[in-house]
Amino acid sequence: METILSGMQPTGHLHLGNYEGALKNWVTLQDTYEMYLCIVDWHSLTEEVENTAVLADRVFQMAVDFLAGGIDPQKAAVFIQSDVKEHAELHLLLSMLVTVPTLTRLPTYIEKREEKGLDTYGFLGYPVLQAADILVYNAHKVPVGRDQEKHIWLAADLAKRFNNLYGPTFNEPQVLLAKFPAIPVLDGRKMSKSLNNHIALVDDEETTVKKLRTMFTDPQKLRKGDPGRPEICPVYTLHQIYTPDHADIPAPCRSGQLGCVDCKMRLAVNLNQALAPIREKRKKLVDNRGYVFDVLRDGADRARRKTAETMAKVRENMKLIYR
Numbered sequence: 199m200e201t202i203l204s205g206m207q208p209t210g211h212l213h214l215g216n217y218e219g220a221l222k223n224w225v226t227l228q229d230t231y232e233m234y235l236c237i238v239d240w241h242s243l244t245e246e247v248e249n250t251a252v253l254a255d256r257v258f259q260m261a262v263d264f265l266a267g268g269i270d271p272q273k274a275a276v277f278i279q280s281d282v283k284e285h286a287e288l289h290l291l292l293s294m295l296v297t298v299p300t301l302t303r304l305p306t307y308i309e310k311r312e313e314k315g316l317d318t319y320g321f322l323g324y325p326v327l328q329a330a331d332i333l334v335y336n337a338h339k340v341p342v343g344r345d346q347e348k349h350i351w352l353a354a355d356l357a358k359r360f361n362n363l364y365g366p367t368f369n370e371p372q373v374l375l376a377k378f379p380a381i382p383v384l385d386g387r388k389m390s391k392s393l394n395n396h397i398a399l400v401d402d403e404e405t406t407v408k409k410l411r412t413m414f415t416d417p418q419k420l421r422k423g424d425p426g427r428p429e430i431c432p433v434y435t436l437h438q439i440y441t442p443d444h445a446d447i448p449a450p451c452r453s454g455q456l457g458c459v460d461c462k463m464r465l466a467v468n469l470n471q472a473l474a475p476i477r478e479k480r481k482k483l484v485d486n487r488g489y490v491f492d493v494l495r496d497g498a499d500r501a502r503r504k505t506a507e508t509m510a511k512v513r514e515n516m517k518l519i520y521r
């Protein structure tokens with residue numbers, strides 16, 4: 199069985215984009231791979247080092263979202279990065295094999311550095327820690343979005359460089375891109391936590407209705423009767439995912455017969471129906487903290503068993519065993 203690892207920063211609650219783009223894919227992969235799912239709290243420190251008190255609840259909520267969304271802890275090991283110290287050890291060793299210009303050239307680094315004014319050593323090393331997350335499980339594949347592709351390539355480069363220097367040790371991990379529909383935000387801006395411009399798994403039905411009511415549609419369709427263009431309408435994009443008979447929508451939208459409010463309320467019913475089982479499971483898990491932390495503890499035990507094996511080999515191949 200091949201090994202898969204993926205990670206997600208504990209940013210708070212998973213939104214529809216995380217669910218459709220990542221979690222749903224992981225749920226299908228957990229049957230056919232040895233799977234490790236890591237809540238990367240150390241990565242979050244790159245932005246939250248002055249705000250660490252928020253992490254505990256975010257980590258818990260993320261674990262809840264994973265389980266509610268269909269991750270089976272019997273199949274996948276779900277764990278917190280900082281529970282498995284080998285990530286840090288390998289991060290340090292890999293940091294010796296990567297040059298600073300390689301890291302400062304990464305688009306993710308350039309963009310985020312500007313946007314957030316980040317300039318720490320830890321932030322520069324973000325992709326090296328990510329490479330360690332992957333290689334410490336000797337993962338074959340890494341399911342991530344396109345925005346993460348270059349980070350996985352860096353991990354593969356580091357694996358190759360390590361193998362050349364010290365002998366065959368790591369697989370060169372590959373990106374596993376999932377096909378999934380792009381989930382539009384509610385207001386045409388950039389997806390953002392602070393703007394709260396997305397629907398979260400944790401939202402209740404009423405909140406979902408409220409959020410959809412304010413959602414942007416075709417800007418040329420101002421009132422019922424105006425002709426709409428479903429092909430550019432983000433509400434219709436969501437219909438295509440959540441409304442089984444969405445083929446009935448374009449004609450009355452174009453003719454003006456179907457108003458945006460009615461159209462959105464139809465979507466709300468379908469979206470709420472699709473999310474109902476997840477939300478129900480979510481509530482039970484939130485009331486059962488002990489169980490969620492048991493899952494995370496068990497996941498970390500399994501993760502450590504795997505990483506101990508890798509690190510023994512790494513230390514041996516690097517000749518770091520002195521007695």
Ligand code: TRP
Pocket residue numbers: 203204205206207238241327328331332340341342346
């Ligand atoms: N950088 C990833 C993101 O922002 C999160 C992440 C950290 C990750 N470590 C990982 C993803 C290892 C895949 C594998 O989405």
